Amino acid sequence: MVGYQDFRMPEAVRFGVGALQTLPEEVKKFGAKKIGLISDKGLEAAGVIQMVAELLQPLSLPIITFTDIQGEPTFSLLEKTIKTIKDEGCDLVVGIGGGSAMDVAKTTAALLNKKDIEDYLSSKKTIEERGVPCILLPTTSGTGAEVTMNAIFGDEVQEVKRGLVSPALLPDLAIVDPALTISCPRRVTAASGVDAFTHAIESYVAVRSTPLTQIYAEKAMKLFPLYISRAVNHGKDLDARIGMSWVSHLAGVSLANAGVGAVHALAYPLGGKYHIEHGIANALLMPFVFEVTGTTCIDQMVDIAAFLRLGDYRQHPNDSLGAVVRYLYSLLSELDLPTSLKELGVEESSLPMLAAQAAKIDRLLSNTPYNLTERKILSIYQKAYNGMIN
Structure with a gap:
């Protein structure tokens, strides 16, 4: 510690x-x-x-x-x-x-x-x-x-x-x-906006998170659902742009001090091999990664579900993870982002190589409250390849 x-x-x-x-x-x-x-x-x-x-x-x-x-x-x-x-x-x-x-x-x-x-x-x-x-x-x-x-x-x-x-x-x-x-294109607004949310949620549950960093991450997550769709679908909505600027900025402060984790670790090889944009990779991988890693931070999942207005899961904490994962997956369709690695042109035969590369990114994996083995990383890639969550 x-x-x-x-x-x-x-x-x-x-x-x-x-x-x-x-x-x-x-x-x-x-x-x-x-x-x-x-x-x-x-x-x-x-x-x-x-x-x-x-x-x-x-x-x-x-x-x-x-x-x-x-x-x-x-x-x-x-x-x-x-x-x-x-x-x-x-x-x-x-x-x-x-x-x-x-x-x-x-x-x-x-x-x-x-x-x-x-x-x-x-x-x-x-x-x-x-x-x-x-x-x-x-x-x-x-x-x-x-x-x-x-x-x-x-x-x-x-x-x-x-x-x-x-x-x-x-x-x-x-x-x-x-x-x-305001001039940011629709797809870039969507991908970068979800990227900001990735920073907030990953830094909130990070091993290196502190009460101070969590203040920034929490505020970013609370603002995100209020503004992301408006910013994507109504790009000239200045109020929405202000809201998403706060999301990005606050999440960035949390990221800078608490760090991020496995979502980014799995995204990097996709960018290196297939040149998939960072925000797109993070958005797509987020539900599949948290479906696994979220099992070891249920208390935080209860918090996050509340931040996102998904419900009060204090009486049934184990149900909070499913609610959060379903929300993260629904964002992809809602914002017209890819829902599978296959859709992005990733070859299934390259998944073991991607998993081997991701498993070496210890700086990020060690900041994740879950011990991700190379085999587990491969299974996450395989689910993301097919675009299927439980």
């Missing part, structure tokens, strides 16, 4: 509609001479990058934009980003986008002044301190990357996804403006 645990967040968080407009005054505080603006192709095409650049124009600072991010990032893309921003002499990184863009931005800021980054990328060394200041602005409600100490990248050689973890990955400032999420 852990005797003590730190609780970390960015030095400052600014949340609210219109918060984006304060970016110039915040940039000015850092005394930067050149800004590295990191984002993705989608936001560039949507005109968001130009809008941000115009917002910063009164500062009369050169802005180097890097928007080569498409899909989920790889270590090779990260190295390319670091080289570009370093060669340009940027001394402030601004990351705007979903989890991919923010992961690239905050890792670039952390490693910018390091001479040899290979040991950091291989996790042989932990990043001690950030190289240059970093500001993050999320445009989706899902990853909570603006408040987390981890960043996920694809290893193209090993065909796996690996996470870098360090307090240096926390930004100096997180600006959460829910208005930035």
